[in-house]
Amino acid sequence: MISITEHIQLKEISNNDSESLFKLMQEVYTAAYKHFWKDSGVWYINAQYSKENIAKELEEENTAYYFVVFKNEIVGNFRIIWNKELVGFEGKKSVKLHRIYLHAKTQGNGVGKALLNWLEETTIKKQYELIWLDAMDEKPQAFEFYKKRGYEYNSHCFLDFELLHDELRKMSQLYKLLS
Numbered sequence: 792m793i794s795i796t797e798h799i800q801l802k803e804i805s806n807n808d809s810e811s812l813f814k815l816m817q818e819v820y821t822a823a824y825k826h827f828w829k830d831s832g833v834w835y836i837n838a839q840y841s842k843e844n845i846a847k848e849l850e851e852e853n854t855a856y857y858f859v860v861f862k863n864e865i866v867g868n869f870r871i872i873w874n875k876e877l878v879g880f881e882g883k884k885s886v887k888l889h890r891i892y893l894h895a896k897t898q899g900n901g902v903g904k905a906l907l908n909w910l911e912e913t914t915i916k917k918q919y920e921l922i923w924l925d926a927m928d929e930k931p932q933a934f935e936f937y938k939k940r941g942y943e944y945n946s947h948c949f950l951d952f953e954l955l956h957d958e959l960r961k962m963s964q965l966y967k968l969l970s
């Protein structure tokens with residue numbers, strides 16, 4: 792368990808947690824992104840949080856996968872990929888924030904900000920130079936959150952998942968150089 796503040800911890804996810812991670816994300820992801828999908832996100836959640844995909848993500852080298860605990864309750868997930876280069880910044884020691892999803896009841900309480908601050912401090916200590924992530928342009932809650940924290944635009948693409956609504960396909964890569 793990593794203690795971030797008195798009320799916020801990161802708890803390592805293991806293969807035994809795959810069912811509870813699936814159930815949690817069914818609730819958290821659906822509440823946040825169901826309007827992006829023609830099937831309310833059912834296909835995407837089943838793919839991302841299947842037992843097989845969770846096992847694959849846990850086995851991947853240089854990764855860390857956590858539950859976010861707030862006031863003693865599991866409220867989200869947080870996954871980091873160390874040593875993941877960003878196109879255009881080759882040679883910079885980089886880390887990718889792969890997932891940060893918090894339950895609606897927890898949003899707006901500063902938990903996301905505390906997690907990003909912790910990530911920045913940790914990456915600086917490990918002598919990384921850059922953090923990057925993918926964010927959906929049409930999800931202002933997340934997009935503006937990163938912009939406020941100093942993340943900048945690098946590039947974008949349009950996701951080609953069949954079930955996504957066409958006008959919501961744009962995804963940007965955002966990054967922050969650490970000093």
Ligand SMILES: CC(C)(COP(=O)(O)OP(=O)(O)OC[C@H]1O[C@@H](n2cnc3c(N)ncnc32)[C@H](O)[C@@H]1OP(=O)(O)O)[C@@H](O)C(=O)NCCC(=O)NCCS
Nearest residue numbers: 823891892893898899900901902903904931932933935936
């Ligand atoms: C995006 C997310 C991680 C942010 O975490 P959070 O704990 O809710 O955010 P915080 O309470 O730490 O707020 C941080 C800042 O973002 C700002 N913010 C939040 N929503 C915003 C919005 N819709 N527009 C503008 N700013 C916003 C807050 O005002 C706050 O600013 P401040 O630092 O000046 O006070 C969280 O809301 C979440 O998990 N959302 C749903 C899932 C998701 O989209 N995840 C991101 C995937 S890329």
